[in-house]
Amino acid sequence: MPYEFLEDVATADVAFIARGESIEDLFCAAADATMNVMVTDLSTIDRSLERSVNGEAEALDLLLVNWLQELIYYKDAQRLLLRAASVTIERGHKPLRLSGVLSGEPMNPQKHELNADVKAVTLHRLRVEQTPKGWEAFVILDI
Template identity: 40%
Template sequence: MAFSYRFLDDVAVADLAFEATGDSLQDVFVAATGALIDAMADPATVGTAWEQKVEREDQDPAALLFDWLSDLVYYKDAAGVVFSKVDLHLVQSGDRWRLTAMVHGEPVDPAKQALRADVKGVTKHLYEVTQHAGRWTAQVVVDV
């Protein structure tokens, strides 16, 4: 499993952008998830008292990633939590992709956690998921 992400400083002035890459589509999902979590808070400062299972399915992997990342932003706002880790599995069955994840985190506590950007949502601006020469890439811009 080889994946990475990097924040893109020159893509969106008022927002936050990142590029996630991986040898497989699952690797890109893991990298993009890591980037989003890292953008919100330092995961090393966040505990695991809160858990949420998430299952999603879609024919289009780009739409699935968009919805998945949007789920994380929703849980941050609705449950008032930030995240420390995610156990994520992505499986293709026929022409559909199925994501199953267990999200771990805890309620926001500025005294304990190194909080970063307050991500408001995932945008479609410059959003893309591509495969080139056997390597997957996702470019994501989030509203902060």
């Protein structure tokens, strides 16, 4: 998996590291990590509907927060479980911009094994950085 949950960080919450070859891959991996906190098996989410996402921020890590917040928003506001279908990030000028598509389906407790709810994406120790192998992010989610 392009993400892993960390055991000894943020006792009451959930911390993860996500990785990707490109920045777009990283954003998709972080979206799956966030959804995986709420849903045990991501493969049970059918891609039957889509939602467009647009965002902008002054920094890449804050752009990631905006992107992940959209998953949380749709989970509460429309009871949708969504995964990243595509995302494009423009980093040439500020504010940085993101446009993407999330796809998934309505939450169904009979079909989807649900875990802990994610309340928010925190900024605590948040980082997005380039590594020799690509891109890496560290994120703590409030549970």
